[in-house]
Amino acid sequence: MKRLTTLLSTLVGLMSTNVFAEYGLNMTEGVTSISRDIYDLHMLIFWICVAIAVLVFGAMFYSVFAHRKSKGAVAAQFHESTKAELLWTVIPIIILVLMAIPASRVLIDLEDTSKADMTIKITGHQWKWQYDYPTEGISFISNLAQSSKDSVNDDSNKPENYLLEVDKHLVLPVDTSIRFLITSNDVIHNWWVPDFGVKQDANPGFINDAWAQIDEIGTYRGQCAELCGKDHGFMPIVVDVVSKADYAKWVTNQQAIAKAAADSANKTWSKSELMAQGESVYNTNCASCHKKDGSGMPPIFPAMKASPVANGAPADHIGLVLHGKGGMPTFKMLGDADLAAVITYERNAFGNTGSVVQPSDVKSAR
Amino acid sequence: MTTATDTTATGHADHHHGPEKGLMRWIKTTNHKDIGTLYLWFAFTMVLIGGAMAMVIRMELFQPGLQLVDPHFFNQMTTMHGLIMVFGAIMPAFVGLGNWLIPMMVGAPDMALPRMNNWSFWILPFAGGILLSTFFMEGGAPAFGWTFYAPLSTTFAPDSTDFFIFAVHLLGFSSIMGAINIIATVLNMRAPEMKLMDMPLFVWTWLITSFLLIGAMPVLAGAVTMMLTDRNFGTAFFDATGGGDPVMFQHIFWFFGHPEVYIMILPAFGVVSHIIPTFARKPLFGYSSMVYATASIAFLSYIVWAHHMFLTGMPVAGELYFMYATMMIAVPTGVKVFNWIATMWKGSMTFETPMLWAISFVFLFTIGGFSGLMLGIAPADIQYHDTYFVVAHFHYVLVTGALWSIIAATFYWLPKWTGKMYNEGLAKVHFWWAVISVNVLFFPQHFLGLAGMPRRIPDYALQFADFNMISSIGGFAFGASFILFTYIIIDAIRNGEPATKRPWEGAKGLEWTLDPKAEYHSFNKPPSRKLIEQESQNS
Amino acid sequence: MSEQEYYVPHGTYWPIIGSIGISTLFIGLANQMHGVEWGGSVMGLGFAILVFMMFGWFGQVVNESTNGIYNKQVDRSFRWGMSWFIFSEVMFFAAFFGALFYARALSVPWLGGADNNIFTPDLWNAFSASWHQMAFLAPGTELQSGTVMSFPEVPATGIETATPAMVVDPWGLPALNTGLLLASGVTLTFAHHALRAGHRNQIVGWLVATIALGVAFLGFQVMEYGHAYADGLKLTSGIYGSTFYMLTGFHGFHVTVGAIMLTVILYRVQKGHFDADNHFGFEGVAWYWHFVDVVWLGLFVFVYWL
Ligand code: HEA
Ligand code: HEA
Numbered sequence A: 001m002k003r004l005t006t007l008l009s010t011l012v013g014l015m016s017t018n019v020f021a022e023y024g025l026n027m028t029e030g031v032t033s034i035s036r037d038i039y040d041l042h043m044l045i046f047w048i049c050v051a052i053a054v055l056v057f058g059a060m061f062y063s064v065f066a067h068r069k070s071k072g073a074v075a076a077q078f079h080e081s082t083k084a085e086l087l088w089t090v091i092p093i094i095i096l097v098l099m100a101i102p103a104s105r106v107l108i109d110l111e112d113t114s115k116a117d118m119t120i121k122i123t124g125h126q127w128k129w130q131y132d133y134p135t136e137g138i139s140f141i142s143n144l145a146q147s148s149k150d151s152v153n154d155d156s157n158k159p160e161n162y163l164l165e166v167d168k169h170l171v172l173p174v175d176t177s178i179r180f181l182i183t184s185n186d187v188i189h190n191w192w193v194p195d196f197g198v199k200q201d202a203n204p205g206f207i208n209d210a211w212a213q214i215d216e217i218g219t220y221r222g223q224c225a226e227l228c229g230k231d232h233g234f235m236p237i238v239v240d241v242v243s244k245a246d247y248a249k250w251v252t253n254q255q256a257i258a259k260a261a262a263d264s265a266n267k268t269w270s271k272s273e274l275m276a277q278g279e280s281v282y283n284t285n286c287a288s289c290h291k292k293d294g295s296g297m298p299p300i301f302p303a304m305k306a307s308p309v310a311n312g313a314p315a316d317h318i319g320l321v322l323h324g325k326g327g328m329p330t331f332k333m334l335g336d337a338d339l340a341a342v343i344t345y346e347r348n349a350f351g352n353t354g355s356v357v358q359p360s361d362v363k364s365a366r
Numbered sequence B: 001m002t003t004a005t006d007t008t009a010t011g012h013a014d015h016h017h018g019p020e021k022g023l024m025r026w027i028k029t030t031n032h033k034d035i036g037t038l039y040l041w042f043a044f045t046m047v048l049i050g051g052a053m054a055m056v057i058r059m060e061l062f063q064p065g066l067q068l069v070d071p072h073f074f075n076q077m078t079t080m081h082g083l084i085m086v087f088g089a090i091m092p093a094f095v096g097l098g099n100w101l102i103p104m105m106v107g108a109p110d111m112a113l114p115r116m117n118n119w120s121f122w123i124l125p126f127a128g129g130i131l132l133s134t135f136f137m138e139g140g141a142p143a144f145g146w147t148f149y150a151p152l153s154t155t156f157a158p159d160s161t162d163f164f165i166f167a168v169h170l171l172g173f174s175s176i177m178g179a180i181n182i183i184a185t186v187l188n189m190r191a192p193e194m195k196l197m198d199m200p201l202f203v204w205t206w207l208i209t210s211f212l213l214i215g216a217m218p219v220l221a222g223a224v225t226m227m228l229t230d231r232n233f234g235t236a237f238f239d240a241t242g243g244g245d246p247v248m249f250q251h252i253f254w255f256f257g258h259p260e261v262y263i264m265i266l267p268a269f270g271v272v273s274h275i276i277p278t279f280a281r282k283p284l285f286g287y288s289s290m291v292y293a294t295a296s297i298a299f300l301s302y303i304v305w306a307h308h309m310f311l312t313g314m315p316v317a318g319e320l321y322f323m324y325a326t327m328m329i330a331v332p333t334g335v336k337v338f339n340w341i342a343t344m345w346k347g348s349m350t351f352e353t354p355m356l357w358a359i360s361f362v363f364l365f366t367i368g369g370f371s372g373l374m375l376g377i378a379p380a381d382i383q384y385h386d387t388y389f390v391v392a393h394f395h396y397v398l399v400t401g402a403l404w405s406i407i408a409a410t411f412y413w414l415p416k417w418t419g420k421m422y423n424e425g426l427a428k429v430h431f432w433w434a435v436i437s438v439n440v441l442f443f444p445q446h447f448l449g450l451a452g453m454p455r456r457i458p459d460y461a462l463q464f465a466d467f468n469m470i471s472s473i474g475g476f477a478f479g480a481s482f483i484l485f486t487y488i489i490i491d492a493i494r495n496g497e498p499a500t501k502r503p504w505e506g507a508k509g510l511e512w513t514l515d516p517k518a519e520y521h522s523f524n525k526p527p528s529r530k531l532i533e534q535e536s537q538n539s
Numbered sequence C: 001m002s003e004q005e006y007y008v009p010h011g012t013y014w015p016i017i018g019s020i021g022i023s024t025l026f027i028g029l030a031n032q033m034h035g036v037e038w039g040g041s042v043m044g045l046g047f048a049i050l051v052f053m054m055f056g057w058f059g060q061v062v063n064e065s066t067n068g069i070y071n072k073q074v075d076r077s078f079r080w081g082m083s084w085f086i087f088s089e090v091m092f093f094a095a096f097f098g099a100l101f102y103a104r105a106l107s108v109p110w111l112g113g114a115d116n117n118i119f120t121p122d123l124w125n126a127f128s129a130s131w132h133q134m135a136f137l138a139p140g141t142e143l144q145s146g147t148v149m150s151f152p153e154v155p156a157t158g159i160e161t162a163t164p165a166m167v168v169d170p171w172g173l174p175a176l177n178t179g180l181l182l183a184s185g186v187t188l189t190f191a192h193h194a195l196r197a198g199h200r201n202q203i204v205g206w207l208v209a210t211i212a213l214g215v216a217f218l219g220f221q222v223m224e225y226g227h228a229y230a231d232g233l234k235l236t237s238g239i240y241g242s243t244f245y246m247l248t249g250f251h252g253f254h255v256t257v258g259a260i261m262l263t264v265i266l267y268r269v270q271k272g273h274f275d276a277d278n279h280f281g282f283e284g285v286a287w288y289w290h291f292v293d294v295v296w297l298g299l300f301v302f303v304y305w306l
């Protein structure tokens, strides 16, 4: 009911353009020069269409009103007029040319990625994003947040930013011209953050680029915008745009974490450590296909429970998770420790009776 | 089977006896009216099936969270909804209208190739059956969108996809044969006295649509064939690891797909060009420019396909070209809209049911056209692409465009098909119910799209909740309107008042010179020049 | 004869039989591909039904035709039908030619970094973007390091990694085949002239020559496939192999169908079904054969030569 009341007030407020933006009725203006250009272009064409519509529909409804038989209208018999027809061919052409000029300008501008100060690499996976900072040597995966996953079937208790929250945000500096290199590891995805005016297909085997220079500090959210299979609706994007100083701090911090992870891969883990770590890696990375309880969704996604691979030779299991097979993506981008943990988990959870796999095993199998 | 001994009669006898009795009449028929009827009922069944799937979609989207179906099944629903509506409902409905009307309109006894006509239809139930049977296979029905982009539909799709591929092949055979038949009928069966520029616009639009079908459907067959070999025989058309490109699939698909959407709208333009002059009691304005505009739209439709692919990473020159070409289509389409309005202008209008549908077609289709134009602006499409703005666009052109014209045509020609009149009062109730609910259903989707809701998702963020609820409510109301529609049609067939030869005062066209319920074989004697001139839209 | 009314046939069973046949064929084929054991036999059954349907349906048409039921207008309907059917075939081939041009002019260069794909080569290890001798991308190729950073691999597919050791030399068998097909077009035209002049024996001679040329073409084509396969150019060797075999394969299939149709025509000529000005069956098949000819010229230029 509350929703409907808000809605009614929205409809009442529809008249003023301010309200347009506030209630999410219109396209966002965004925080980059591109997104603003696009917004302006959108409004320009929109109002042109409205103007044409008023004229065209005005004429039609006037005629419907005035030239009805019940009002005694007698039908005229004219059925052509070269002048009129020429007019309504030429005028639309002129209008279209006028639209095409700003459109071409914006298009050429946004396709020009040559002026970038830094590069971010974005890889789509079913159904998560991988972000790489090549010069900084940072790389991580960004999954739908657990809070959203938990409440998908729970209508009474939706968290804030339901379906628009992830476990690890992409962090970017403000006022910096950023080039995004976008690709995919499996099917086509599309990386879209409306506030940046960036939306590019992620094609497997090819790299597309886009750029943005973000003017305002803040958190921005987006979603995958190309059907990519079962959980297409569940691979959001969250970007924290921070000051340049905060960004530098964040980078050092991340590098330290990465180093610690690499070190931990050199030690030998106990089985319970592996199982605990493995469960969380499994739930974030694997459960979307193989299900939390390991039952999978046969025949597309095989069950882990009693899987011949999970109960077979460790080398095959490691190889499969590292390199993928058919619909099973590669998980090479996970660290040795995480991989060892998740493989050990799969081999020992769900009633399976496989061996323990150590990070060193994964390392040597790479 | 006609035997060789039938020579002396030279098939003459056939013309005077009526249809066979029972089920065999429908299976064996070579009569254009029977086949038209079969097509129309088939299409109607498919609207109900595809619409039921749309209802599942709208129920799941009624509120945030997953309530009814799981995401995989949801994707099957959207995919099959799109496929069934496009290939099962709209296209067969237009072929059905073409079958019924074209021979009558050009003064012919039947279609040019009657046996092939039967086959065009009788492939469809098999294709539809194979398509629907995928629901019961391992891995479920196609779940990769009606556009079935590789590699989601190749490497990442279940085995049932190969059945889908063969179903598409069959649908293609059917459409190509249907189109060939219509071309042969129009060009060869036309009354000797009828010049091309005497032909009614429905015939013109269908003739041009046939060229689109013959040009586009084989390309679709090629696309699915490449899918088949990529999936099963290790070719690399859509796989970069072998030098191919998934985006190549999209180019081939949309080379078919864009003409396809005009296949679904050109005959609609034809229908509306009959109804508006009738109820305005005024000749159609700009007959010849209508013909040229239709031809230009058809031509342009072959050279704009990549406007569906602005975000695939095309070089900027390609994007500019496809943007300009796309914008051009507004010009001939505008000519059509303006001509319809000029036809109404200074007419003497009445608003029987077909006219209500036709006027609302002009209004709502144009809205869909405007959003199409906005989508065609490449930079703006960055924000629109794959959102509900696109969904709103294409439902305005497809539901309140193509489907609208089919409903309008049904009311307009029903008297000629059945010899009976429908219940005008109920039909008006139905119209207002449908026209209001359909806007409640699809208009809010513009807002959803602009606010950033992607399409093809089973669940959404909380800020999209209100409009989705409204849209769903509109959807249920619109869906229920089909129950009334079904009742009106069946009631008319069973209990309708007998119709006159020409139930609409201002109607022109050879079909209205036939019996109230058109004879089983339309024109055994071609109509005279005088009659043709009297009934021509190009007066 | 042209005074008769347009012949509208009675009801017919053939279409429904055809629908059942082709559906059975497809269902069998799909199951066969998925390794279902009965797939092959069901496919065969479907094929048999289709052949039965064609004999029946075409037989009926031939009967009606020889009995003079068809007037000139019916004949024209058949002509429109056949020409637009051939046009639809042209468009079918166009899809594959389109794929060839696209891969050659766009996607392969893009993989090598052309146009706006300057970053794409970072995904691939030592890839050289040249058409015939394209170094095929190995599934699981380690990605080039250095430039930006290494990428996860693209999923493994069934595609062969070997570079084809050979490109078919256009001036060998393909040139010979071009000659054969062109010659067959000429002989067929002679047959047509003979038909119009009413010289039965000459028709038969020229037709037999045409069929023989077609069969010789097919034989050489099979030989060439053998060589190519032995030298490592396979259907699975990447996009070059894909376009090569799909285009030549569909063409070969059309030649086969054309040759069968010519044989039927030969039979009908001997049966005396045609006369000097009433022989649509012959002409329809001739159009088809010329179409197949023209497609070959396209193949020769774009697949073998350039
Ligand atoms: C009947 C079907 C139909 C019709 C007629 C149209 C008509 C048009 N369509 Fe639409 N379209 C679809 C069906 C249709 N479309 C479908 C199904 C999809 C989605 C496919 C998918 O992805 O699943 C789609 C998607 C689609 C896209 C891709 C969007 C995206 O995915 O990002 C684009 C982009 O350019 C587009 C453009 C157009 C244009 C410019 C027209 C024009 O023809 C419209 C022209 C009409 C007018 C403009 C109005 C009348 C004109 C005047 C009154 C004259 C004066 C006007 C001016 C000068 C502005 N359409
Ligand atoms: C060609 C025509 C066509 C038609 C007529 C329709 C009709 C409808 N469409 Fe369709 N639609 C498409 C073509 C069409 N659509 C295409 C091509 C897509 C894209 C698919 C893709 O993404 O791949 C799509 C996608 C699509 C979506 C987006 C899905 C997504 O992206 O996730 C939605 C969502 O609302 C939708 C809704 C509807 C509704 C409510 C109707 C209604 O008009 C339907 C009304 C009809 C009925 C309801 C049936 C009749 C009544 C009964 C059976 C009685 C029972 C009644 C009740 C239970 C109330 N459609």
Ligand code: CUA
Pocket: A124, A125, A127, A188, A189, A190, A224, A225, A226, A227, A228, A229, A231, A232, A233, A235
């Ligand atoms: Cu990833 Cu949709």
Ligand SMILES: [Cu+2]
Pocket: B257, B258, B261, B305, B307, B308
């Ligand atoms: Cu389009």
